[in-house]
Amino acid sequence: MAAFIAVLGLTGTASSQIDARFNRLTATEVTVEDTGGDEADRVPLAFPRDADTRISRLNGAEAAGVYWKVRLTPDQSVRSAPAGALGTTAPQTQVVAASPGALAAAGPHLAEGRTFDAYHDTHRQQVAVIGAATARRLGITTLRTQPAVFIGDTPFTVIGVLEDVDRKPDLLLSVVIPRSSAEQIWGPPSDERAKMLVSTRLGAAQQIADQAPWALRPEHPEYFKTIPPPDPTSLRTAVGDDLGQLFLLLAAVSLVIGSVGIANTTLVAVMERTGEIGLRRALGARGAHITVQFLSESAALGMLGGVVGASLGALTVVAVAFVREWTPVIEPWTVAAAPALGLATGLLAGLYPAWRAARIPPAEALRR
Structure with missing residues (x-):
């Protein structure tokens, strides 16, 4: 009987904690997908340059940013030294191009350093934020020496190491670079179209999902598909x-x-x-x-x-x-x-x- 009462009581207690966590995270996340509509072939990237600002101005939005996976050729990999030199390689590490707002919306918890900001993005700075696991694989133990990671032969100075994130945990296994730098070197997204991550206040997710396409491209809202959080x-x-x-x-x-x-x-x-x-x-x-x-x-x-x-x-x-x-x-x-x-x-x-x-x-x- 003690086990019976304890099990039922702990079930109710755990369920109340699940309710709270659904409210805090799941109900405050909106994803906007760039589909391109009927002009997908002609418009590889439909998000405007100031997409972060446009969504952040909506009532209830806390942070928003564009991101996509960078397509690398087989001979390009993430290394701690240029190709051909002695160094550690992190195979199968994906490179993510992101705007500053995307990192902010992910809710980063930094082990060291900082994330890149609008200045880095505007001036196409070759900087990177990496996860703690990726840093260990590349032998990066401190940022005091201004270490760099090489994507192929292109160096990126590591300015931040992620210990954890509230959203998009795959960023912990990625090298995140400014979207402007990625566009300049590798061009717009090709294999996978870009997406936008939006963090909202409680109760505002559905409203943001309805308004986001019109705020991004009033003339072509059909370029975007919004994914609001499920009914909590x-x-x-x-x-x-x-x-x-x-x-x-x-x-x-x-x-x-x-x-x-x-x-x-x-x-x-x-x-x-x-x-x-x-x-x-x-x-x-x-x-x-x-x-x-x-x-x-x-x-x-x-x-x-x-x-x-x-x-x-x-x-x-x-x-x-x-x-x-x-x-x-x-x-x-x-x-x-x-x-x-x-x-x-x-x-x-x-x-x-x-x-x-x-x-x-x-x-x-x-x-x-």
Whole structure:
């Protein structure tokens, strides 16, 4: 019963944390895709140069930026030294061209250095921001020596190392460079069209998704496709339901295990008290009386377990929530129903032992 109450309580507590996280991150992210509409072949990059500023001016937008994956030739790779020189290579490391707003919208947490800004982008500075894992693979341990990474033979000075991001975790395994520098060296996006990442305030995501195409290109809003966040209510409800069903199954398993324990205890009691059963039968007790006796004992054991287990389970939920700095959530009906559920479990568990006790012949019981 303690496991039953604790599992259900922790399920409710975890679900409330899921609700909060959905609200904070999932409901504040909008993606704008550059489709090019019917002129995709003629317009490789539909985002205007000042796309970041246009979206940031919308009410509810916090940060926005354009990004795309740079297409590299087979002989171009990310290295710590020019091609042909001794150096470490980071194979399969993708290069991402991004505007300053894209990094801001991703919510970067820097281990060292800084991200590039509008000055770097406007003046086509060859600078880069890399993830901590990529830095380790390239042997970059500090930015004090102004290390550089080479994409093919082109050097980029590393000015920042990302420890973590709130959005787009693939940036942690990438080399992020200013979009203007990428356009100058490799041209506009080719394999994959550009996208825009927008971070918004709570409640503004749908509004931003509706307004973004018109703010970017009023004359051609059909060039863009917006992807608003999924409805947080339905999404978190679905996740919460799945989580609840899973943990309810685990709680049921704990009840089954408890039932087996009670049945085993009662059966052992029957075997140890065979002489008592024979004496009672010799004095006139019938099989029904023996059955009621052992059913009563197993039911009392189950109800006592329900009361004690409910207390221990509730204390477990409160303790875990306190350690994790969560708000404990316990449904009152689970605690209130625990004694009755324990009673029912005890009755079911005691049926077979009580039936065995009632079928012991008095004469054989007395001989034992």
